[in-house]
Amino acid sequence: MEQIARRKEWVIEGLRRRFLFATGENELPLYVESIGFNPAQEPVARSNGYNYFHWLQTLEGEGDFELSGKRFSLPRGNGTLLFPGVPHVYVPKGKAWSTLYITFGGTLAVSILASLGIRHTEWFQWHDDAPLTAHLMQMIEEAQHDEDRSGLNASSQLYRFLTYIKIYGRTGGRSSLFQHLEKLDPLLLWLDRHYGDPEIGLTDMAEQLGISPRYLNALFRQAFGITAYAYLIRLRIRKAKELMSRSDRKSVKEIAQLSGYRDPSHFIAAFGKTEGMTPEQFRRLHGLSV
Known part of the structure; x- marks a missing residue:
């Protein structure tokens, strides 16, 4: 409810907000170039695209979007992440169209997006209770009161926003990561x-x-990129590392049994495959050997 009231307040207030961030000589791995709120989004046509990554979402109203010869609608709860240099056109549809946007770059921007499964221009939808809109509005408010314009805080907040897109955004009618995790939560x-x-x-x-x-394996692949049994193995190895980090100095055999392995040799092999070292090497590396 608070998010809805805040959104309506911005629209009624109707004050355009736009903030530019100067980048220093040493470019950040991920930085914000501009961020803002446009209460009356004007038509935009970019035959050569934009020089930075460009996120655009609807706050109220609706827009028409043309991309690669195809037309899309951009109602509330929808946003698009445009990659640099992708030609596009967008125009208001019907009544006034209010939008939120953020443009960004950085030496690691491409690899960060790839690690989140975003490798090209994408279209996203999300539910009203997802935190994407509230987080972006908070970023805009913080930029309004940030005196030094260093961009460091915006950079960290941008990374959080991109993870929200990954968690709550749905593409192509598929369920979001959050929805997959909700389904898997009782099992986890x-x-x-x-x-x-x-x-x-x-x-x-x-x-x-x-x-x-x-179907279980399909859910795990969509949520974690691995099978259900591979997840169980990683969970057991993580629990084993926690046991090895304790002060009671359990033997490898005891840790293997507590972690779900009947045979210590099987545990040592699984640990080595996952961690690239033996359990004893892990202990020495972390100063846990007596």
Whole structure:
């Protein structure tokens, strides 16, 4: 409710906000070039695209967007992330169209976006209760009161905003990462309690959600990029590292058993494959050996 009231207040107030950030000689890995709110978005046509990454979303009203010869509608709860140099046109549709935008670059911008699964111009939708709009509005308000214009705070807030796009944004009608995690949450909580049971298999995990093993693996790949059993192995190794970090100095055999492995040699092999070192090497690296 607070987010809706704040959004309407901005629209009624109708004050355009635009802030530019000067970049220093040593360019940040990720930096904001400009950010703002436009209460009456004007038509824009860029035959050569824009020089920076450009996020544009609707706050109220609706816009028409033309991209690569195709036309799209941009109602509230929709946004697009344009890559540099992509030709585009957008115009208001019907009544006044108010938008939020942010443009950005940086030496690691491409790789950061790729790590979030965004490798080209994308179109996103999200639910009203997602924090994307509120976070971007907060960034604009902070820019308004940031006296030094260093851009450092904006850079960190930009990274958070991009992760929100990854978590809550839906593309091509598919479910968002947040929706996948919601579906998996009962199983993830169950695994956190029962990871030490060596009998757990893919079928047991699927039964916790009442779905097929094949669909379970599809959900895990969409959420984490790995299979359900690969997630369980990573969970067991993480729990094993926590056990090794404690002061009671359990043996490798004890840690293997507590982490869901019957055979210490199997645990050592799995640990080495995941961490690139043996459990004892891990202990020495972190100063845990006696």
